[in-house]
Amino acid sequence: MSILLNKDSRMIVQGFTGAQGTFHAKLCIDYHKNIVAGVTPGKGGTKHLDIPVFNTVKEAIKETNANSSLIFVPPPFAADSILEAAHAGIEVIICITEGVPVMDMVKVKKQLNALKAQGGKVNLIGPNCPGVITPEECKAGIMPGYIHKKGSVGIVSRSGTLTYEAVWQLTCQNIGQSTVVGIGGDPVQGMNFVDTLKMFHADPETKAIVMIGEIGGSAEEDAAAFIKEKMDKPVFSFIAGKTAPPGRTMGHAGAIVEGNSGTHAMKIEALKNAGVTVVENLSEIGKIVKENFKITAN
Amino acid sequence: MKLLEYEGKDIFEKYQIPISKRFGVLKLGDDPKSVNITRDKCIIKAQVLAGGRGKAGGVKLAKSKEEAREIIEKMLGMEIATHQTKGAALKVKEVLIEEASDIAREIYLSIVLDRKDATAMLIASSEGGTSIEELAHSNPEKIIKIPVDLNEGFQEFQVRELFFKLGFDKKLYKEFSALVKNLCRLFKDIDANLVEINPLVITTAGELLAIDSKIVTDDNALFRHKDLQAKEDHESSEIEKEAKKIGINYIGLDGNIGCMVNGAGLAMATLDTVKLAGGNAANFLDVGGGATVEQITKAFQIILKDKKVKAVLVNIFGGIMKCDDIANGIVEATKKINLNIPLIVRLEGTRVKEGKQILLNSGIKLEQADSLWEAAQKAVSGTN
Numbered sequence: 175m176s177i178l179l180n181k182d183s184r185m186i187v188q189g190f191t192g193a194q195g196t197f198h199a200k201l202c203i204d205y206h207k208n209i210v211a212g213v214t215p216g217k218g219g220t221k222h223l224d225i226p227v228f229n230t231v232k233e234a235i236k237e238t239n240a241n242s243s244l245i246f247v248p249p250p251f252a253a254d255s256i257l258e259a260a261h262a263g264i265e266v267i268i269c270i271t272e273g274v275p276v277m278d279m280v281k282v283k284k285q286l287n288a289l290k291a292q293g294g295k296v297n298l299i300g301p302n303c304p305g306v307i308t309p310e311e312c313k314a315g316i317m318p319g320y321i322h323k324k325g326s327v328g329i330v331s332r333s334g335t336l337t338y339e340a341v342w343q344l345t346c347q348n349i350g351q352s353t354v355v356g357i358g359g360d361p362v363q364g365m366n367f368v369d370t371l372k373m374f375h376a377d378p379e380t381k382a383i384v385m386i387g388e389i390g391g392s393a394e395e396d397a398a399a400f401i402k403e404k405m406d407k408p409v410f411s412f413i414a415g416k417t418a419p420p421g422r423t424m425g426h427a428g429a430i431v432e433g434n435s436g437t438h439a440m441k442i443e444a445l446k447n448a449g450v451t452v453v454e455n456l457s458e459i460g461k462i463v464k465e466n467f468k469i470t471a472n
Numbered sequence: 473m474k475l476l477e478y479e480g481k482d483i484f485e486k487y488q489i490p491i492s493k494r495f496g497v498l499k500l501g502d503d504p505k506s507v508n509i510t511r512d513k514c515i516i517k518a519q520v521l522a523g524g525r526g527k528a529g530g531v532k533l534a535k536s537k538e539e540a541r542e543i544i545e546k547m548l549g550m551e552i553a554t555h556q557t558k559g560a561a562l563k564v565k566e567v568l569i570e571e572a573s574d575i576a577r578e579i580y581l582s583i584v585l586d587r588k589d590a591t592a593m594l595i596a597s598s599e600g601g602t603s604i605e606e607l608a609h610s611n612p613e614k615i616i617k618i619p620v621d622l623n624e625g626f627q628e629f630q631v632r633e634l635f636f637k638l639g640f641d642k643k644l645y646k647e648f649s650a651l652v653k654n655l656c657r658l659f660k661d662i663d664a665n666l667v668e669i670n671p672l673v674i675t676t677a678g679e680l681l682a683i684d685s686k687i688v689t690d691d692n693a694l695f696r697h698k699d700l701q702a703k704e705d706h707e708s709s710e711i712e713k714e715a716k717k718i719g720i721n722y723i724g725l726d727g728n729i730g731c732m733v734n735g736a737g738l739a740m741a742t743l744d745t746v747k748l749a750g751g752n753a754a755n756f757l758d759v760g761g762g763a764t765v766e767q768i769t770k771a772f773q774i775i776l777k778d779k780k781v782k783a784v785l786v787n788i789f790g791g792i793m794k795c796d797d798i799a800n801g802i803v804e805a806t807k808k809i810n811l812n813i814p815l816i817v818r819l820e821g822t823r824v825k826e827g828k829q830i831l832l833n834s835g836i837k838l839e840q841a842d843s844l845w846e847a848a849q850k851a852v853s854g855t856n
Contacts (some may be wrong), residue, residue: 250695275693276585277663280622283590318791318822333737335789339844342789342820359736361587361665388737391587414740417747418756425721425736425758428587455748456741457845 175379176308176353177328177370178266178297179208179242183312186211186234186264188255189246189271191222198246198270198316199223205313210238231262242266244305244314252301253278260286260296267364268314269300279362286364298364302426304334304356315356317341325350327463328374330367331386332359332393332426336414336456340386343460349467352380359388359426367397375405382408382467384459385450389415390429390436398444410463412453413441473689473700474707476519478568480685483662487654489669490647491682493571500565504544509537511571516543519566521706523686524554530564533572540569573681578671579638580604581652582686583620583659585666592620592659594630594652598638600671626656640674647680662700663693715774720759720767722774727752729851730775730784732768734759734793742787745844751852754781759788768798769805776809783814783854785847788821795819795827803834814839814854818847 179185185202189195190212200223203209211226211234218229228234231243243264247255252271259267260282279301289296299306305315309322321338323345331337337356344351355370357363367385374380387394394413401409415429416438423430430436445452451466453459475483481491495514496507518530525531530552534540544567551561578600586593596616599607608615616637618630631649640648651672659667668686675681694701705713715722721736725743729751733739736758743753755778759771775784788798802817815838819827828840839854841847 249692273692275663275696276665276690277622277660277693280585280590280592316791321791321821331737333735333740335733335735335791336737336741338789338791338821339738339741361585362590386737388740393588396588412741414737414744416744417753418740418743419723419725422723424723424740424756429736429740455845456745457843 175377176311177373177377177380178299178306178353178355179308179312179314181206181208181311183208183242183266183314184210184238184240185242185244185312185314186213186231186238186240187244187246188213188231188259189248190214190227191217192246194270195246196223199244201319202244202313202315205319206311208312208314210240231258231264235262235264240264242314243268245269245271245300247271249273249275253282256282256298257285260289260294260298265295265297266306267296267298268303268305269298269364270303270305270316271300272302274301274360276360276362279360283362297369299355300358300360300364302360303358303363304337306353306355308353309351317354317356321345322354323350326352326379326381327467328352328377328380328383329354329386330370330374330383331356332388332428333386333414336386339456340384340412340459343457344384344463347460347464349460349463352377359428361391361428363428367393368400371397371400371405375407380407382410382463384463385409385411387411387413387441388426388429389413389418389424389438389441390426392435394441395444398448398450401450402448408467409450410453410459410466411445411450412456412459413438413445473691473694473703473705474521475685475687475689475703476521476566476706477517477685478519478566479703480687481682483658483687484682484685487658489651489654489658489682490680492573495569495571497566497568498544498548500548502548504541507544507569509540509569512536513572514540515570515572516540516547517568517570518547518550518552518564519568520552520562520564522552522554522562525552528552528554544569573673573683574676575673576676576678577674579673580670581655581672582666582668582670583655583664586619589619592622592656594618594620594626594634594656596634596638600673604670620656620659622656622660626653641678643678644674644680651680662687662697663690664688665690711774711777715757718770720757720771720774723756724778725753725755727754728780728782728855730754730778730781732757732759732771732775732784732786732788734788738787738789742785742844742848745848746785746851749845749848749852751848751855754778765801765804768801769808772805772809772811776811781813783816783851784811785851786815786817787844787847788819790819790821790824790827794822795824796830799827799830803830803836806836806838814851816841816847816850816854818842818844
């Protein structure tokens with residue numbers, strides 16, 4: 175078991191034939207053959223990387239029964255691509271694109287919420303994220319596949335390379351991962367920490383969770399409240415940005431301390447208060463999880 | 473992108489949001505006499521991106537044209553440090569000269585992106601002029617919040633709610649309703665993250681006036697705003713602007729350890745680790761996903777422009793980009809730039825063994841580390 179993706183996931187790639195789409199889709203296919211179709215408007219009927227290309231998501235679903243999508247479409251058109259996938263019935267949408275205007279995401283969120291209110295099943299991850307991977311079953315994103323190892327620790331993170339760092343430390347300690355979810359660094363995004371934690375909480379194979387946050391917003395505080403109230407699985411957390419100056423955006427549009435909100439200290443306090451094991455030194459994530467969570471890796 | 477007060481007011485004017493009569497904007501080097509002040513009393517305001525400038529001498533009232541010129545001369549080029557600049561001083565390069573108003577009442581009004589609910593939120597308070605953050609802390613009940621549906625605009629019933637909560641005189645309703653609706657329209661049109669009027673005043677003559685403006689727009693949406701693209705970035709330093717041009721995300725800091733990292737989250741965590749090891753980073757620098765020889769060379773050059781830098785820490789997690797390629801990049805870049813301060817490299821990820829071997833065989837004077845923690849400690853001792 176895992177969350178969001180598994181070996182049976184049937185994935186399409188939107189923006190399949192572009193440079194980014196081609197490069198990363200190929201690595202995803204090499205990792206595990208989950209990609210069943212590509213979508214590039216105007217290139218329908220052709221083949222790319224030996225996989226059929228369609229003009230629309232609807233056609234791709236009709237022909238291939240796809241249920242998830244990986245998006246590499248450039249920023250001005252990314253929101254529309256997310257909505258195309260959602261309205262066509264794709265259940266797991268992963269948008270890698272960096273630089274999507276926040277106003278576009280406000281519109282996307284509104285429509286996704288309306289779809290959900292009508293009983294639609296749709297989960298958006300991203301934008302501006304490394305993607306999702308269920309080790310040895312499905313890689314949907316730009317993360318290096320080989321650093322992962324199948325196991326029972328769920329990871330959720332707002333950052334890319336920081337996630338790889340944590341994953342690699344766990345793998346080196348022989349601790350595998352159930353699913354690794356990069357929710358991305360934008361201020362308005364699809365799934366947040368709480369949404370992901372709920373899934374890990376319900377997944378019997380996930381025995382512990384590592385949550386990697388950063389300054390800005392209140393997603394970590396919300397996660398702490400959820401953990402305190404609902405979760406009994408051990409949670410470990412690292413929060414980046416302790417030394418970031420207020421008012422400046424550190425790479426991720428969402429990573430900014432505004433006034434008194436979103437500070438490192440507030441997040442750490444909320445997490446500790448919820449019983450989360452907070453890791454202060456990034457280099458010790460693997461070691462601390464190992465010490466506190468004695469499982470033998472599968 | 474953060475706009476200066478007068479740039480924000482240019483936009484206010486387009487959206488019929490009432491502002492004071494402006495006599496002009498003068499830049500450093502301009503003749504103070506070149507502005508045509510047509511009233512006896514005027515206000516001279518330093519155009520810097522920092523709240524609290526009034527207390528720091530950045531807002532002055534002049535009672536005559538002569539006094540105005542004296543103030544302008546003094547203010548242009550002065551340095552302003554406020555609670556928002558965190559000890560650093562901002563040089564005043566431009567001043568705005570406008571008519572002084574007789575204020576009867578001040579309120580706070582803003583629209584901000586509420587990331588949690590993915591909506592725009594109108595925030596108002598009858599306590600204008602002061603810091604809304606302080607007020608949110610001390611008297612949260614005095615803050616009015618109303619969600620804004622940007623497609624529908626601000627609704628009449630929402631205007632009424634706001635209007636009566638603020639306790640305005642009925643005579644102002646029409647004017648206030650138009651102002652709030654226009655502000656919402658503006659917020660959407662320019663892809664803003666924040667539009668703030670603090671204070672919005674009622675003059676003794678009973679008129680509404682936006683006395684100040686603060687606008688922050690979404691950098692990701694710049695591609696659809698040619699007019700904003702053309703504006704100067706007032707927030708970034710020269711080095712930061714140069715870095716941005718070549719696709720490197722750089723922010724200057726106070727310490728002496730230059731940092732080069734791939735990925736924003738890992739870059740932030742690297743600064744934290746340096747601090748934990750007892751040092752201070754000189755910068756945040758994200759070289760991006762594809763750390764090519766060219767990018768690495770440029771990143772080194774950018775880092776070394778800061779003369780405070782006494783050691784350089786490179787922390788790269790090679791994912792798609794392999795460690796041996798990165799190592800080759802570091803070797804080539806170091807040769808090009810003739811580095812003469814300690815260099816500490818921590819590589820991890822794909823083909824790390826090969827990468828480390830390349831660094832070892834290169835003959836370049838550098839120290840390698842197996843973990844970020846070790847690298848940070850070595851960098852700190854390198855500066856001593």
